[in-house]
Amino acid sequence: MASNYPFEHLRAKPNEIELFEKRLPHVAKEMSEFYRTMEIANRSIAQKNMFGNPLGIRQDLGFENALKLLLIACFNDGLLVEGDTAAKSIDVFRALTLKWFTFGNKLGGCLYFGYFAYGCHSHALALFNEHLKQIEFLAGGAKSRLQAPDIAELLAPTHSKAWFKTSNGLGDKLHPIAISDTDVTKTGLPRPGYQVHFRNSNQFDLRAPPFIEMDQVETPVIRDAKVIVSCPTCLQKCRGNLFKQIEITCPSCKTTWKQFTS
Ligand SMILES: [Zn+2]
Structure with a gap:
């Protein structure tokens, strides 16, 4: 345990x-x-x-x-x-x-x-x-x-406001935090987002926020074997070859990050 x-x-x-x-x-x-x-x-x-x-x-x-x-x-x-x-x-x-x-x-x-x-x-x-x-x-x-x-x-932030959605969960683009879909509840209006409760795994990760706003979560866009994702720092749309895990360097601000695409 x-x-x-x-x-x-x-x-x-x-x-x-x-x-x-x-x-x-x-x-x-x-x-x-x-x-x-x-x-x-x-x-x-x-x-x-x-x-x-x-x-x-x-x-x-x-x-x-x-x-x-x-x-x-x-x-x-x-x-x-x-x-x-x-x-x-x-x-x-x-x-x-x-x-x-x-x-x-x-x-x-x-x-x-x-x-x-x-x-x-x-x-x-x-x-x-x-x-x-x-x-x-x-x-x-x-x-x-x-x-x-x-x-x-x-007391530096332990998570960012830039998350990606995969087929089975959420990940933080700038911090090594991965949260399974079974550990969150998707919420609608008035506050759309993901309530993070860890009630399925009970693997509480105190680095994660209890709530992730919907507009902080991006589903990667996949087109012609390329993937398009936003830079976590300046929001520039960046293109890369499609792999399950990608590493991208933003052409505008040079931020480098890793994420999953599916
Ligand atoms: Zn950037």
Whole structure:
């Protein structure tokens, strides 16, 4: 089981723990407790599975409280500001959880976060919405968003907005993320796209976004043994010979990427 998680090999650079503690002092203080409650919650889910019972949200009682304290810490450190949505908050928590794992913490915390944020997404949204309302009331005034470049690097995006569609799933053109069709639900209006839930494989990949907008997904156009795909950086249409996997260099901006065509 443990060797299957695609983000598992990720490790932080040696200076990143220190940087995290220096730039995000409140978050760093709450993060270990938040992560600990998720590890416990994950163990309780795993045990339920062992006895053949269906998955249930048998959360450790401390999880929700730790989530709230971490949310307040995110506002104190400027990772979140007044007006940020529940979806934005979940994405910040996703990035923090993944980063905390790369500091050498156990996988279980990430797996519970995946189960919570992807597998039970609407529940997670409701929970964040509820706490955001309370916290905005508590916090009162707006604080400005943290703009430090080293934080931008520390919590750098783990996925792009340029995805390709194949016959059995979705792939990120710029990051090594592949998601099976059985792990997403296609949604229509008002928000067309793909809800990423990982409920079939349970192979939560915390690098992936919980939702991919339809206009970020391209189906390769195939014509006369050529394939036409858009550059993930400048959107230039690029042509290449048709193979199952192709590597393209954009003639305009020189971005090079690999993708599947079917
Ligand atoms: Zn380009």
